[in-house]
Amino acid sequence: MTTQPDHGHELIPRPESTPDAVRVALARIAPHRLSEMEQHKEQALAAALTDGKVGHLRHWLAYWQAQVEIERRPDLHSRHQAALAAVHATDSRDDPGFGEATAELRAVEAEAQQAVSG
Template sequence: MTTSPTSSNAVPPMPERTPKALRAAIAQHAPQLLVDFDRHWRRDIADAYDLAPVPAFMARWWAEYALARNPELAAMVHGLEEAADKEADYARAKTLIEEAGRLRREVAKAEPGR
């Protein structure tokens, strides 16, 4: 999934699996996600007395960043989702959404440094 660092379309590696490192990576490589990341953090995590929501927060934003850091893959996934939204045939729409979901789940498996 990654390309050489000198390539103009290089996919940046995944950061350490911490909120701080993930936020820094989003700020640098996918700034379009930053407002929503920060809003979600402030709403659900920042002042929480219970840290139970942190793993779900990290899973969601890990997957969002993993996809956004690869613009070609993100465009493909969003294209599948948009095509499904416009598809009149339920079976075809379901197939498109399932493929988009499969790609999202696969990219979310990215490990730090990869």
């Protein structure tokens, strides 16, 4: 596991870029999401077997690396939770708050993705 000190407190070090390391990290910081991760893995594996492309598995790993990044960093986690709450507080997609909240969700996910791919 490695660390990135430039964004403050982290709950755990960033895991290595392997499925096992990402799963262990998720189990430590968000065990309630393990079944979601497993289900997503089964879908990615089925898609990879169907069309013969490992890209499905690469996408799965990249997605979960970013999810662990969000969960392990309180700064990203709080922004993510606030954006989700804002989305759920809107009445429809036409609500101006919906667009702002979804933009923030995309920004948090992009920041997490960039952190783990850089």
